[in-house]
Amino acid sequence: MSLGQILVTLAGLAAIAFIVWFFWMGKRPGVKAGLSSSGYQEAMILVKGGYTPDVIVVERGKPVRLNFVRAESASCSEMVLFPDFNKSAKLPEGETVPVEFMPDRTGEFEFQCQMGMLRGKLIVE
Amino acid sequence: MEKDPVCGMEVEPQEAAATRRYQGRTYYFCSEEDASKFDGAPDRYATAIPSATTGIADGVTGPVRITLAVSGLDRSGGPALAGALRASPGVHGASVNVRGGVVAIDYDPWQSTTADLVEVIRAAGFGTGEQTTRLQVSGLYCAECVGRIEDALRAVPGVVGATMNAATNEVKVQYVPSSADLERLTRAVESAGPYKAQRAPEASEKEMDKEAQANEREYRSLMRKWWFAAAVGVPTMLLSYPWLFPGLRDLFPRGSQNLLFIWYAMGAASLGVLAYSGSQFFVGMWGGLKRRSANMHTLIAMGTGVAWLYSTVALLVPQLFPSEEFTDVYYDVTVVVTALVVLGLAMEIKAKGRTSEAIKKLIGLQAKVARVIRDGREVDIPVEEVLVNDVVIVRPGEKVPVDGLVLEGQSAVDESMITGESLPVSKKVGDEVIGATINKTGAFKFRATKVGKDTALANIIRLVQDAQGSKVPIQRIVDRVSAYFTPTVMILAILGFVIWYDLGPEPALTYALIVAVTTLIIACPCALGMATPMSLTTGIGLGAQNGILIRSGDALQAAERLNAVILDKTGTITHGKPTLTDVALAPGQDEAEVLRLAASVERSSEHPLALAIVEAAQARGLKLHQPGTFDAIPGHGVSAVVDGRRMLIGNLKLMNGEGIALADLEERSKALADDGKTPMYIAIDGRAAGILAVADTIKDDSRAAIAAMTKMGLEVVMITGDNERTARAIARQVGIARVMAEVLPQDKALNVQKLQLEGKKVAMVGDGINDAPALAQADIGLAIGTGTDVAIEASDITLIKGSLMGVVTAIQISRATMRNVYQNLVGAFIYNTAGLPIALGILYPFLGILLSPLLAALAMSFSSVTVISNANRLKRFKPATAA
Numbered sequence A: 001m002s003l004g005q006i007l008v009t010l011a012g013l014a015a016i017a018f019i020v021w022f023f024w025m026g027k028r029p030g031v032k033a034g035l036s037s038s039g040y041q042e043a044m045i046l047v048k049g050g051y052t053p054d055v056i057v058v059e060r061g062k063p064v065r066l067n068f069v070r071a072e073s074a075s076c077s078e079m080v081l082f083p084d085f086n087k088s089a090k091l092p093e094g095e096t097v098p099v100e101f102m103p104d105r106t107g108e109f110e111f112q113c114q115m116g117m118l119r120g121k122l123i124v125e
Numbered sequence B: 001m002e003k004d005p006v007c008g009m010e011v012e013p014q015e016a017a018a019t020r021r022y023q024g025r026t027y028y029f030c031s032e033e034d035a036s037k038f039d040g041a042p043d044r045y046a047t048a049i050p051s052a053t054t055g056i057a058d059g060v061t062g063p064v065r066i067t068l069a070v071s072g073l074d075r076s077g078g079p080a081l082a083g084a085l086r087a088s089p090g091v092h093g094a095s096v097n098v099r100g101g102v103v104a105i106d107y108d109p110w111q112s113t114t115a116d117l118v119e120v121i122r123a124a125g126f127g128t129g130e131q132t133t134r135l136q137v138s139g140l141y142c143a144e145c146v147g148r149i150e151d152a153l154r155a156v157p158g159v160v161g162a163t164m165n166a167a168t169n170e171v172k173v174q175y176v177p178s179s180a181d182l183e184r185l186t187r188a189v190e191s192a193g194p195y196k197a198q199r200a201p202e203a204s205e206k207e208m209d210k211e212a213q214a215n216e217r218e219y220r221s222l223m224r225k226w227w228f229a230a231a232v233g234v235p236t237m238l239l240s241y242p243w244l245f246p247g248l249r250d251l252f253p254r255g256s257q258n259l260l261f262i263w264y265a266m267g268a269a270s271l272g273v274l275a276y277s278g279s280q281f282f283v284g285m286w287g288g289l290k291r292r293s294a295n296m297h298t299l300i301a302m303g304t305g306v307a308w309l310y311s312t313v314a315l316l317v318p319q320l321f322p323s324e325e326f327t328d329v330y331y332d333v334t335v336v337v338t339a340l341v342v343l344g345l346a347m348e349i350k351a352k353g354r355t356s357e358a359i360k361k362l363i364g365l366q367a368k369v370a371r372v373i374r375d376g377r378e379v380d381i382p383v384e385e386v387l388v389n390d391v392v393i394v395r396p397g398e399k400v401p402v403d404g405l406v407l408e409g410q411s412a413v414d415e416s417m418i419t420g421e422s423l424p425v426s427k428k429v430g431d432e433v434i435g436a437t438i439n440k441t442g443a444f445k446f447r448a449t450k451v452g453k454d455t456a457l458a459n460i461i462r463l464v465q466d467a468q469g470s471k472v473p474i475q476r477i478v479d480r481v482s483a484y485f486t487p488t489v490m491i492l493a494i495l496g497f498v499i500w501y502d503l504g505p506e507p508a509l510t511y512a513l514i515v516a517v518t519t520l521i522i523a524c525p526c527a528l529g530m531a532t533p534m535s536l537t538t539g540i541g542l543g544a545q546n547g548i549l550i551r552s553g554d555a556l557q558a559a560e561r562l563n564a565v566i567l568d569k570t571g572t573i574t575h576g577k578p579t580l581t582d583v584a585l586a587p588g589q590d591e592a593e594v595l596r597l598a599a600s601v602e603r604s605s606e607h608p609l610a611l612a613i614v615e616a617a618q619a620r621g622l623k624l625h626q627p628g629t630f631d632a633i634p635g636h637g638v639s640a641v642v643d644g645r646r647m648l649i650g651n652l653k654l655m656n657g658e659g660i661a662l663a664d665l666e667e668r669s670k671a672l673a674d675d676g677k678t679p680m681y682i683a684i685d686g687r688a689a690g691i692l693a694v695a696d697t698i699k700d701d702s703r704a705a706i707a708a709m710t711k712m713g714l715e716v717v718m719i720t721g722d723n724e725r726t727a728r729a730i731a732r733q734v735g736i737a738r739v740m741a742e743v744l745p746q747d748k749a750l751n752v753q754k755l756q757l758e759g760k761k762v763a764m765v766g767d768g769i770n771d772a773p774a775l776a777q778a779d780i781g782l783a784i785g786t787g788t789d790v791a792i793e794a795s796d797i798t799l800i801k802g803s804l805m806g807v808v809t810a811i812q813i814s815r816a817t818m819r820n821v822y823q824n825l826v827g828a829f830i831y832n833t834a835g836l837p838i839a840l841g842i843l844y845p846f847l848g849i850l851l852s853p854l855l856a857a858l859a860m861s862f863s864s865v866t867v868i869s870n871a872n873r874l875k876r877f878k879p880a881t882a883a
Helices: A003-025 B032-040 B042-046 B077-087 B114-123 B145-154 B182-191 B205-240 B246-251 B257-276 B279-290 B296-316 B331-355 B357-364 B456-468 B473-503 B508-522 B525-545 B553-560 B569-573 B591-602 B608-619 B652-657 B665-674 B702-711 B724-734 B745-757 B772-777 B805-840 B853-876
Strands: A041-047 A055-058 A064-070 A079-082 A087-090 A096-101 A107-113 A119-124 B018-022 B025-029 B064-071 B091-097 B102-107 B131-138 B159-165 B170-175 B196-199 B369-374 B377-382 B391-394 B403-409 B411-414 B425-427 B444-450 B548-550 B564-568 B574-585 B629-633 B637-642 B645-650 B678-684 B687-698 B715-719 B738-740 B762-766 B780-784 B797-799
Touching: A003 B473, A041 A055, A079 A096, A087 A096, A087 B456, B018 B032, B025 B032, B064 B114, B077 B091, B077 B102, B077 B114, B102 B114, B114 B159, B131 B182, B145 B159, B145 B170, B145 B182, B170 B182, B182 B196, B205 B257, B205 B331, B257 B279, B257 B296, B257 B331, B279 B296, B296 B331, B296 B473, B296 B508, B296 B525, B331 B357, B331 B508, B331 B525, B331 B853, B357 B456, B357 B525, B456 B525, B456 B548, B473 B508, B473 B525, B473 B553, B473 B805, B508 B805, B508 B853, B525 B548, B525 B553, B525 B805, B525 B853, B548 B553, B548 B805, B553 B780, B553 B805, B564 B569, B564 B745, B569 B574, B569 B715, B569 B724, B569 B762, B574 B591, B574 B608, B574 B665, B574 B678, B591 B608, B591 B637, B591 B645, B591 B678, B591 B687, B608 B687, B645 B652, B652 B678, B665 B678, B665 B687, B687 B724, B702 B715, B702 B724, B702 B805, B715 B724, B715 B745, B724 B738, B745 B762, B745 B772, B762 B772, B762 B805, B772 B780, B780 B805, B797 B805, B805 B853
Parallel strands: A041 A064, A055 A119, B564 B715, B564 B762, B715 B738, B762 B780, B780 B797
Antiparallel strands: A064 A096, A079 A087, A079 A107, A107 A119, B018 B025, B064 B102, B091 B102, B131 B170, B131 B196, B159 B170, B369 B377, B369 B391, B391 B444, B403 B444, B411 B425, B548 B797, B574 B687, B629 B637, B637 B645, B645 B678, B678 B687
16 A cells, blocks of 8 residues: 555545544534513524524423524525424525424424425424 | 503603693693694594503493304303303393304403403303404514503403514404404504504415515526536536547647646636536535534535546646646536536426425415495405405305305305315305305305404415425434435545545546545435425325315325224214105195195294205295294194194104004104104194105215225224114115214214224224314324314314215325325435445446446436426326226
8 A cells, every 4th residue: 555545545534533523423502592571482593504503492381482584595495394393484585484383392303494404403391 | 640642651740741632631741752743643642542550441431342252152052151251250241142153241341351251251161253363563662562562452352362572573463353353453553652553464475476586586596507507518518528529639639738728717717607606505515514514515515616626736736646647627527517406406496386386376366355345335455354244245256255154145156276176066145155266156245254364265275384394204214314314425425535546446546536526416315305395295285276184294194004994974974964855645645735834834943853844845945834833842743733734743652642543654654764764744634644754864975985995995984873773774875884883972082992903094084073082083083174164173184075085085195195205215215325336436346337427417416306306296196086
């Protein structure tokens, strides 16, 4: 094996290790939804290349209202789905769209765009 | 403390910046500005300043009368409700009108609120016809505005609740439409301060248009990107391989100065393509990386980016590479891949637009205007402003604007767009009409019962939208896989690079690069991600067009796997309403005359069997007379005198008691009873005249539908509270072998469970009212709706048309959709599992085949378009009619 081959192999393995760590091992901190005056746990979520914030922590048994604002035109993010709550909403560009539901069981629930390219997580405690 | 009528703030009278006297009252203002506003329109501000403590306008003393609509009333419930209301604090009197379904309450607004009254009605076991509307309020200037507007609305008689969302400036009002209306609500908001209120827009055509426009904009932008990339792509392709073309070969020989210049030009042009046409890939990649996720954009951006970087480094600093053969450029890969993927995205948008056509069609059905009688005049108003209890006029050829009950006139109405029923349905006084259906023959007036987003159509649209956003259970597995998919592809690309570099033939670096780029580009997470949502959207839309509302993807998948169907008898297999089926006559009697006399008597009775006889007589155009005397004999029947003739209608006991000879009629009566019918003896002037038999008749297509279900391999079971004999008789007529008879309503769920314990996936079909627990227990609950009542909670699937054929169609649609889902999933899976190894060069050692990145881009674009096209194929599904 030449020096070049050894270097390329090592660099490749390092890159793979980086990908594994970067995409799968990292823990993302969640954002706690605040309690608004109307009794909802509310959070604003920006939809642009992904959901910001993408991990939202709510309490069980209190109604949740997530306000989505879509700031891009790529068609794949035009819908947001909460499959576990049977909820979905179309997100017209630039408008605030509230999604309301009642988290009645604890656990982690994914939300995502229709094709599953953008993902976020709702943690019910 | 006084209240400034303009801004609504509290003012100490002695500290007021200005005062005005108007209609014998002094008003205090916190600023001169408010006072001048007041001068401009004193009426607007002076009317009904709600008291700060109770929300009731000053000047109101003594009880207020309010009329609330109550649902679920029957004769027996009326007095109980009135009693419960009178017993609650502040109520002076309550009268219940059972027929009209309303209760009028005189109450003291200082002691009770409308919400309290509604609570009492609910506690007594009745529903209130509450309605929710959203008002868009502008002019909010302070944090207290929210509370002030909510209070003002709650003070309006008839309003049950109001909640405002300051973020969207929308207030959600629940109100009882018979006493509050939109105008009063807006006035209440506007009198609470300098606000303007109007009804917030529904998910209407306008919004849909906006979405279509956004899609169109996105499509055009993608097409512009494609044309730019293609325009750069064609010369780039030609000039990347000049030695293949006779003319170019001589102009740009390898290693020449000319070629180098052309490469510089291509490098710059392709950078332009990346920056313009490929911008969304890089933006998308960056967005993903920020939150540590990868998607299709990441793969394409990396693939094209790596190709461009390599080429540019090779061009600018060739001395980095060990030999000249490495210093080739791959700008064609960058440009052509970007062009093809962008074109693929544009085609996806077009195809996706077709997928959601069904819902667009539904929304497009809405009528735009309604002709309503207001203050005794006919006025055309936008359909959004029609209120409950408005009288609406519909002429032939016009659309019925909202749901309601016919008051006057008759016509035939085409309901195919809602129920899927192809023949026009005849409507007479008292019949229900559904909004968005088309009036065919006659003009009629109707009273609006459901408006805005409570109409059947609005409910259908909402149900379909929610269902289209749900998931087929199998998709959840795919989702879990696809979260790992993209990083795995990147790892594979790196592995491919390393292996080709270490072990591959010379020039190893070139091969390694091509393999890595091809791998990144051929992988198509999109095809996997879109496989089920596209089919689901199409399938559920297809159901809606056939009058079948599928609530979620779970329901769709469960409906595909059914192997037994339980049918409720009453209202499902049968019409659920008795009709006259047989007339048996004693010798020498005239059928029309017997029926006419019997119907005249029964007109005074309120028994459902009596109604069947009256309807039959009216259907034959017989003229009915008022009976002279009328006596109900409990447990026996009735006696009466009509046209001077003494009539007896009743059972065997009545005839025996009166000493009437029945001859062979008794035998014929038994035979009728054996067929599951209810016979009634008729005697005229002391002599037996005949028998009228009444029965709940079987719907026209029940038999055909049951045959179709059996043919689909489903076991069909009938469940009923009737006795075994009657149940068997009906089952025989419709071709059902297995019967569960004498089942009490509360035991239906248990019987469903019994069948499930036999290892079967069971569907329960019922009317959704008294069999809700059974519907919920079944693997799939199908509710046969009637007309506008589409949002039946307990059901997984609602059939709008009351026909059993809908069950067959629902199962067929589920099967077709799930088949489509599996096709898409298998296709996408095979594509990716076959494509990736080929891209990695697994065929090279054996066949010497290595995929070009250009072909990979073509395949990738093609695969996602294929998935969507396959889903669109579903739309060609036609519900099969029974053989």
